[in-house]
Amino acid sequence: MxxxxxxxxxxxxxxxxxxxxxxxxxxxxxxxxxxxxxxxxxxxxxxxxxxxxxxxxxxxxxxxxxxxxxxxxxxxxxxxxxxxxxxxxxxxxxxxxxxxxxxxxxxxxxxxxxxxxxxxxxxxxxxxxxxxxxxxxxxxxxxxxxxxxxxxxxxxxxxxxxxxxxxxxxxxLVIGGAVLVVALLLFLLYRSYKQQIYAKIGQILEKALKALQSLGKLEALLLGLGLLFIVLSGLMIGFMTEYLEKDLIRFDTIVRYVVSALFGPEWTESMTFFTRLASVPALVGVTALAWVWIVVKGSDRVLETGFLLFTIVAGELLEESFHRFFHRVGSPSGLAPPEWGIPSEQSMVALYVYGSAVFLLMRHSRPKWIRPIASLALLVILLLTAISRIFLNIQLPSDIAAGMVLGGTWLLFNLILLEIFRRLRQIGSNNLTGNR
Known part of the structure; x- marks a missing residue:
């Protein structure tokens, strides 16, 4: 037809x-x-x-x-x-x-x-x-x-x-559209049933706390289970990339062609600047600003500072482990090291560093207009850093995509743990008050 x-x-x-x-x-x-x-x-x-x-x-x-x-x-x-x-x-x-x-x-x-x-x-x-x-x-x-x-x-x-x-x-594009719809549905479900979800989590945590009879043991158990999930997720992504190597080569070819068709040589200076958004000085600066925001606005400064540091330090160790386990010999250009692996370090680290900062900004800001603007700014920064590295032929699109997926999973895991630990502190505080 x-x-x-x-x-x-x-x-x-x-x-x-x-x-x-x-x-x-x-x-x-x-x-x-x-x-x-x-x-x-x-x-x-x-x-x-x-x-x-x-x-x-x-x-x-x-x-x-x-x-x-x-x-x-x-x-x-x-x-x-x-x-x-x-x-x-x-x-x-x-x-x-x-x-x-x-x-x-x-x-x-x-x-x-x-x-x-x-x-x-x-x-x-x-x-x-x-x-x-x-x-x-x-x-x-x-x-x-x-x-x-x-x-x-x-x-x-x-x-x-x-x-x-x-x-x-x-x-x-069809896959991307389906992912967007599923993500939107999950977000809307969360908004609709947020109170019920928190209440159910609270009940589960109280039962677990009674069973273990120790707040520290429960926190360690949750942390261990979460890390196990992240490791298994990373291994699954790595094995999938090895299994789908031919498909990824085609994906890389198409994405690099599209980027080169959309952006000509006149974009070189701008793209060089955009790559610096994921550089070590930029990420250190964003982390410092996030910590200052915690000190000024945070409701639980010790817990939030600890999670910010854990997200970044443990995330770097996790990325390095995956990078050593799954690697590709050869890189897109001489700009990159001789061994280039999955996932992209810059993409993964940029996502959870900027994501953590944006989350803290939104959580401790009252004006509602800040949330959509901060979310949009996060998406723009991540998109620009990804496109710039593809444009300058520094990294493969599939490596960047894998870094984004793992970085997003790592960020989500830490944000969920942060809220669970916050809830545990409240339960522990209430139990102490009740005993008195």
Whole structure:
């Protein structure tokens, strides 16, 4: 079918793009991502205009998802439960997606487009669950712009390599979209059930404390189990990279090509500066500022200082262990040492150092606007350091990705332990007060 649509797209351009995406958002099985990336290739070859293509694609998606929203609101849940299987919408999928949308629907619209099989029904479920139209329009139209722009710009960036790389890159983007949606769902679930989660953790800790009859033993046990989990996670990632070596070589080739296509030689000076964001002086400075913030604003200065130091020192030892265990002979350029390993030290350390600092900043800041700004700043810094090291041919993209994954896991582990230890201190303090 794509070859037919591709032939028509060559002839009629924007109209075919608009209509095809409109129909796909009404749940017709059309190859939207491939179509948009091919449209980007036509932009590269000068046959279509970039802004006209994005406008046509976004317009088609917006009209399609709005029509599906209106149909969902008009026909309602019973109709789709009865006739849904005819359009591959089983009762089980209907029930599951309806429950999701009742709680998280409007926010999921931002990234649901990237997941095949999900985007086709988001409009219907938004209407069925009666999401207010202003909220629906804001998230769905913004998500449409992000989705269409991503694939059209991807096609333009790949240019002459479009046919060779398109399938693999689309696959990576689908995985990335799925990861974003899962992360968003977990975050929303945490926000919705935060009190219940803390209460349950408190009950478990109290039982464990009674069983061990020692706060120190319980803390040591939790720390040991957490470290074991991190070590096993790192080993799993390392073995996976060895097993998937051919796939990683292809991934590295594609990412390096995309970065070189997006950033020309004029970016060299800027990229050199961005690499310094992950240098030792920069990370030491960020750590010092985080410690000063603990001293000034912290509610439990000794505990938070200890965890900041443990996160950094133990994280460095952990990274060095993984680096020695999994290594690659040879590096992308003469800028790197003769042995370059998984994970990337700079990426891993930068993530948990900057991440710890941002967490402490957000935890001890009252204004709510600080949280989104600090989170965005963290993402920008990590992205710039990663791109700069790829651009300057210092490290392989797969090494950087592995470093990010391990750094994020290590950071999350330490933040969870910090809050558990904080809760244990409260339980211990309450027990002492009760005994008195």
């Amino acid at each position: 794509f070859h037919l649509i591709r032939h028509i797209l060559d002839q009629y351009g924007y109209i075919v793009l608009f209509v095809s995406l409109l129909l796909e958002l009404l749940a017709l099985p059309l190859p939207g991502e491939v179509l948009m990336s091919y449209c980007g290739f036509l932009v590269f070859s000068g046959q279509l205009n970039l802004y006209g293509s994005i406008l046509s694609a976004t317009g088609g998606v917006a009209v399609g998802i709005t029509l599906s929203y209106l149909l969902g609101a008009k026909l309602g849940y019973p109709f789709f439960r009865k006739y849904g299987p005819r359009i591959h919408l089983s009762p089980e999928r209907l029930d599951m997606t309806s429950r999701w949308f009742e709680r998280y629907g409007n926010k999921l619209l931002l990234f649901a487009y990237f997941i095949p099989g999900v985007r086709h029904f988001t409009g219907y479920f938004s209407g069925i669950t009666r999401i207010p139209y202003p909220a629906f329009a804001l998230y769905s139209y913004l998500g449409a712009l992000i989705w269409t722009s991503t694939f059209i710009l991807l096609g333009r960036t790949l240019g002459p390599k479009w046919q060779e790389f398109e399938g693999a890159v689309s696959h990576y």
